[in-house]
Every structure is written in structure tokens, then in C-alpha cells.
Amino acid sequence: MHERWLLSRRKFLHALVGSGVIAATDLAWWEAPLISPRKAWGAEPVRFQFSVPEPTRITLVTSLVQRFNQSQKDFEVKVEFVPQAQARQKLISAISAGSPPDVCQVWDNWLGQFQAMGAVEDLTSRAKAWKHQQDVQDTAWQTVTVGNQIVSLPLALTLDAIFYRTDRLKEIGLKAPTPDWTWDDFLTIAKAFTKPDMNQYGYGMRGGGTWAVLYPSEFAYANGAEVLNNGKLAINSKEAVEALAWYLDLALKHKVTPPSAATDGFVEIVETFGRGVTSMYQHNSGSVGQQKKNIGAANFATVPLPLGPAKKRATFYFSETLTAFKGSRNKEGAWQFMSFMLDDEPCLMYCKTLGLLPPRKSILSKPEFADDPALSGFVASFPFAIVSPYLVYPGWGGRIDSDGVPLIQQAIVGKISAQQCLDRFAEVLKKEMT
């Protein structure tokens, strides 16, 4: 044998000491988790795509991923942060190319399309045998069930309520709205809040993005309208048109919305409230944390959506899900990570930090959620919350963005009437029902 292949006694001892040091380092880390990132050799990688609308999530998710990586030795989650605007596009490209991430944070309104593409993993059997299955709210399961298959785990829930400025209400001498307030009360308060000369408006109407269509739809339910009635499209019913006309009048007739309403999206409605331009807006609990920083927890509160003329109301449930894909290379690792994220501590931390509502009943009843005045409007909305009717057909999600939003924008600026808006939208949705 060539001399250079021979291992001298000295070299052998060096190698032995080296291996010992590496093993000891790993052991030291294992005994004291969360000190440094995991360096577990041989762990199978799990690719996790997470979209980021704001920086808080990066810190939070990095920390949770580290905790998972340190809690076991078989899998190592590698998180890939993607800007929210590109998340869906990137995911679709990855699925089409046959290389999806192992697990991905996905909004439930995308699930219908992905399931129809045959891209998502059926988790029904795993979910039914899961230890927290009974603790997850039924509605949360509904949001992730497509065609009798559970295709995701609901990570957090959202439903909409009205944010309002308590300090300004006191200034103008009006009483705070009660949970059973009405459309008339809403309009009275919105008008009282509106002072255009001071650049203050009553209601931050949303004209940009998917929810530009969903918010007026929620108001329509308060007038007795429905998107689907016994499986038939009813989005342009008399009640729906009346409700939309009333909603549009907030901008066109009463002018209680900022001039930018037609294009104001998530960032704008949250920012304008935070900067004192608007005094009410409709959103989910995801912006509670930001408003606590912007205007202070004492200066705002939340209340359920107002009751309409039909003495009804609805708010749409959505869930932020963790979804695995058929093309995943590490399905077991993906499931282990998904279920870890819904364990007590990660679920509590995730929802508490982001102001979202936990899908598990036992966590929702904790004081962090049940006793927070800023969340009271959302907790009070649970009894009349419904799963978004737009999730029924997989093609509707995309049509809301491509056709619904431009139509509602035209209606907000007064180019078309409520009737024209809903009639045209009904035509578009009808084509996707076949």
C-alpha cells in the first residue's frame, strides 16, 4: 500500500480527538436548545416556503423553525421566505415544474385551485389520527376540506370585524358601538368621524386586492343576500344589489371614505387608520398588533360587523394553512413540522404574535385571546362566521382578482352602478361553475 494511505498513530489520534470535539459540540447544543442553530448531521431536509407581508414574521418563523429543528434529530426544516406578492406565483411555478416545497404556508382560498390541479397531498388519514383533531374548531376544518379531503392543517384563523377609534368617539361625544349595532349606526358614526378639511374620514374602504370584493359581500349578507342559494348563483339578487349600492354610497354619496378608496389595499387601509386619516376600517385581527403600536391599545377597539336591514350578518372565515404537496420529497418531515406548528406553544406564539386567532379551541380560550379588548370584536363574531362562499368553486378565487376587483373599482369611482357591477360579475362566476 502506498505510504500516503497509511494512517500513522498520531494521525489516528488526531482524527479521534476531532470526532470527539464535534460530537461534544453537538451534545452541548442538544442539552441547551435555542442557543445556536441546529447542526444535526444526517437530518433529512424539509423545504418550507413562507410568505412575508411584514418583518415580524421572519423573526417569529425563524424562531419556530429552530425550535422544531432542535426538538428532534430526523428532519431539518429549511425555510424560504418569499415576498407575499410573489408567493402564489412562485408556488404555481414550482408545482408546474414538479418541484414544490415539502410544506408551504397557503391561504385557503388558493386550496381549491391547487386541489383541482391534483397538486396537494391528501392529509385526511393523518389528520383524523392526529392528537389535536378534536380540539380544532369544526369551521377551521371546513376551510381546509376540499371535496371530502383534508388537504391542509389550519395554522391560524381570520374573520373580519370593524376597527374604530375610541378616543375620537369620546372627542365627538358619541357612544361606542355595541355588538348589535346597525347599518344606520355605522353610517352615523362614519359621518361624524369625517372631516375632509382635517384629512379625516369615517371609513377606510378597500378597493384593492381580493378583499375589495369580499368586504361588500359580507355587508350583502346583512341584507339577506347570499352568494349561492341552494347551489344557484345569487350574487346579483335584489338584496345583494341594494346592499352594494348602500356600500358604494359610503364613497359616492356620503363621502366618508378617503379619495384613494378605489385602489386602497391591505397596506393602505391599515396605514391610513394608523396615521389617523380614517377612524374605522374592516379587517381581520392580523392588524391588531400593528394598530397597538401605531395608535396605542387604549385608543381603538373592535366590534362585529353591523346588522343590516334583514337583521342578519355574516363574516367570512379564512384560514392560513400549512399545506403539503403530492410532489413533496419529504412527506413525513412535512407532516411532523406541520403538526409541531399546531402544538400548544408554537400555535399560541404564532397567533399571539401576529394577532391571529388560533384554530384550536383550548388555545382560543386562553386569556391572551379571550380577554384582549382589541380582539373582542372578532371573538364576538364567531357565532355568525361562515366559511367564505367564494371557496366553493376552484376558479372563483382567480376570477375575483382578475374580474371582480376591476368591476368593484369601477363601481367605487361611479363608472358603473351596483346592478351593472354584480350582473357582470355574475356572468364571470357562472362560467366557472361548470
Place this chain on the structure above:
Amino acid sequence: MTAVPVPLAARRPRPLISWRVRQLMVGYSYLLPAALCMLATVVVPIGMAMKMSLYNDVLYKPQDYRFIGLGNYVRLAQDAVFWLTLWNSFVWVFGSVVLQFVAGFAAALLLHQAFTGRAVVRMLALLPWIIPGVVVGLIWEWLYQPNYGVINDLLIKAGWLHDRIAWLSSPDLAMAAVVFTNVWRGIPFFAIMLLAGLQAIPGELYEAAHVDGAGVLARFRHITLPLLRPIIVVATATRIIWTFNYADLIFVMTSGGPANATQITSTYTLLQAYANLDFGYAAALSVVLLLVMLAFTAAYLRLTRGVEEVG
């Protein structure tokens, strides 16, 4: 002394490949790597897009995937939004490029003059071009913000505005607002290109014209413009093609809204592909966009044939 017979040199065998062909092959072999790259990244995807445009390819309806011939193109011809986006694209492209050219030319003439601090001004003039498009979009979106944006605030403080204007939310103003932003961003491109051309014009020509009694306008018309024509042609054509495909600003600032007022064909294609997952229709839109660009480029080159050689 007898002469030693000198053997005749053996006739050199004729090479299998002639010198001329070998020279050509060397040339082509240099081109080959780049050509292969272009083939893989441009030609093949274009071919695949053309094929895709002939299919009903909606990702969430795999059961409906089938060959439909020109079906997507027929649908496109009947799609009112497509025609609107095509018109918007022309407004976006020509509005932007014409104004960029005029302002860029003026800036180049200014920067060509000798003045103290010229180097610093030239460097600063490049800033809008250096900043990434998405950042430019975000900055201008904030400037235009009607409720807390700087533009409305300054106009109100100056007494020129009473009611706040929703620059990006009004269907009548939104396109003008995004075009203005694009003009701001594109001025340095023309300024630098034209400045380089101006510096290459010999000063003696101006001196001779001046001696002959030519005024400023006459010198600009008869010396500056003709000698800059090759650069103007190339810069304008390049910029038009870029702007046609450049959707970043619109995507960030308005997402095509309000009510499709700023929706150009590129953003509409993106919407069809990634909102509706209708890849067949999106591919048809891309092919039409490609044809429009090819037609434009051919017409432009025909109109300006020989101009490059003028200088």
C-alpha cells in the same frame, strides 16, 4: 559536374475542408455557446409558449386540457379588456419614451456645457436609473399617496390645491401618474446615451458653422441632430422594447387598477397566468405581444434604414 535532379515538391493534398470554410467554422464555433444559450432560454420557450397557446391549458382543470387550435386567439379578439390593455400599452410605451427622449435630450445638452460641479451633477443625474424599478415604484406610490403623500401636501401648502387628489386611484389620472414616474426614471438613460454622442461630435464643426454665421438653432438642426441620429435610433428602439415589457412600476404602483385604467398587456398576461391559472390564454397573449413587438421593430428598422451609417 552533373546536375543532381531536384525532386519536385509533392503536391500538397487538398484539405478536406477549405480554408474559407475553416475560417467560417472558427467564427461559428465562437458563436456556438451563445447561440446554444439563446436557443435554450429564448427560442425553445417561445416555441413552447406558441404550442401552449393552441391548447386549453387551465392548470386547475387538467381534465379539460386539449388542443383547441386558434380558440385562445378567437377569445382574445373578443376580449374587450385585452384591447383596452393593448391601447394602454401604447399610451404607456409611447407616452413614456417620447417624454423621456425630450427631457433626456435637454438634460444631455445641459450636461454637455462646461460649468462648475459638472461631474457631480452628471453623477446625480444617473440616480433615478440606478435605483431598482420596484423601489422607484414604492417611493412614487408614497409620494402620490393622497392622504399622507408629499405631493398633495406640498401643493396644498403652496395654496395650489384645495381638495386632495387621488393620483393613482382616479381612472383619469392613474396612467399619467405612472407614465410620469417612468419618465423620471428613464431620463438618465437618454441623457447619458445622447451625452456620449454629443461628446463625439468634433468642436471644429460648430466653430466652422459659427464662422459661417449659423445661429444656435441652425447648428443644432444641421450638425447636432444629424450626427446624433444613429444614437437616437438605437436608444429609442431599445427603450421602446424595454418599456413594452417593463411591468414592474405598474405592478407595484397600481396593480393595473383602478378598473384596468393602467392594465397593460404584460400585467394582464401575468394576471391570466397566475390569478386564473389560464396558461393557454396567457400564452396566446404573450405570442400576440411578441408579434406586436416584432412588427414594430421591423417597421422601425425599415423607416430608419441606413440611419446608423449616417454618422
